Amino acid sequence: MSGLASLQVRRLAYSLWLALSCLLSPPVFAGESAAAQLKALLQPLSTLHADFSQRIFSADGYEIQSSRGEMDVARPGKLRWIIAPPMEQWLISDGSTLWLYDPDLEQVIIRPFQQSIADTPAMLFGGGADQLEENYSVSVSSSGTSNSYLLKPLVSTGLYQQITLVFADQTPTQIIIVDSLAQRTEIMLSNAQCNRVLSSEQIDALFSFIPPPGVDILQDD
Numbered sequence: 180m181s182g183l184a185s186l187q188v189r190r191l192a193y194s195l196w197l198a199l200s201c202l203l204s205p206p207v208f209a210g211e212s213a214a215a216q217l218k219a220l221l222q223p224l225s226t227l228h229a230d231f232s233q234r235i236f237s238a239d240g241y242e243i244q245s246s247r248g249e250m251d252v253a254r255p256g257k258l259r260w261i262i263a264p265p266m267e268q269w270l271i272s273d274g275s276t277l278w279l280y281d282p283d284l285e286q287v288i289i290r291p292f293q294q295s296i297a298d299t300p301a302m303l304f305g306g307g308a309d310q311l312e313e314n315y316s317v318s319v320s321s322s323g324t325s326n327s328y329l330l331k332p333l334v335s336t337g338l339y340q341q342i343t344l345v346f347a348d349q350t351p352t353q354i355i356i357v358d359s360l361a362q363r364t365e366i367m368l369s370n371a372q373c374n375r376v377l378s379s380e381q382i383d384a385l386f387s388f389i390p391p392p393g394v395d396i397l398q399d400d
Contacts, residue, residue, distance in 0.1 A: 213319035214312050217328050217344075227252045229351075229371040233262075238361035253377065256292055257386040271388040278388040287390045290399045324348045335359075 228251050235244040246266050251259040256274030261267075269280040272292050279288040315330040330342045337359055345353035354366040377385070390396055 212317075213328060214315075214317040216319060216326075217317055217330075225254060225374045226377060227351075227371065227373055228375060229368040231369070232367045234365045236363040236365070243362075251385050253382060253386065257382065259385050269388070271386060273386045273388075278390075280388065280390070280394075284395075285393065286395045286397065287388075288397045288399055325352070 228249070230247070230249050232247045233245065234242055237243050244266075246262045248260065248262040250261070251257075256272060258270065258272045260270040262269075267282050269278070269282075271278045271280070275292050277290045277292045279290075280286075314334070315332055318329045320327050320329070325345060325347045328344045328346075330344075331340070339359060340357045340361070342357075343353075343355040344351070345355070351368050351371055353368065356364045356366075358364070
């Protein structure tokens with residue numbers, strides 16, 4: 180896999196798995212620590228559907244990329260992240276296999292799911308709430324009805340410096356990631372629908388992928 184493709188997979192995995200932490204948003208009670216509040220948000224959850232817009236900024240503040248699309252997440256490990264044209268990309272996982280499809284390149288990269296997210300915050304946001312305080316310092320700030328949770332790893336990962344999750348009236352609205360090179364990725368969520376009940380047929384349709392005829396298939400084991 181090329182370095183660029185690997186970076187794309189990693190960034191998409193960041194975005195979607197961080198959004199997974201926002202599947203439900205129970206009320207925040209006064210007096211609870213920031214970590215306790217966030218632990219409540221990281222309890223085992225079911226599904227999330229949302230539209231998103233994503234902007235990436237360089238370390239000196241210049242916007243270098245923007246995209247939009249829609250996402251679906253279902254536990255455990257199922258995800259669908261579709262970036263709309265002109266930068267169309269599909270990231271799909273059924274919980275065991277991850278597909279990254281680039282229509283412009285007519286290429287599909289197939290990776291084992293765990294390999295794709297092992298070096299991201301995914302393990303925490305995939306259900307590792309009990310390890311929150313072991314791995315992160317957590318602080319919270321409020322502005323009106325919005326609460327922003329800032330997570331900083333206690334041990335440097337070499338991948339990211341900090342993550343911010345923003346909720347408005349207990350609804351997830353924004354995810355901000357600052358990586359090790361000080362690039363800033365801002366993801367705005369809209370029209371969020373939490374815990375939709377999906378039939379087995381809907382789950383299969385959303386979270387499986389059959390490569391179109393004629394595309395190059397790259398198997399990355």
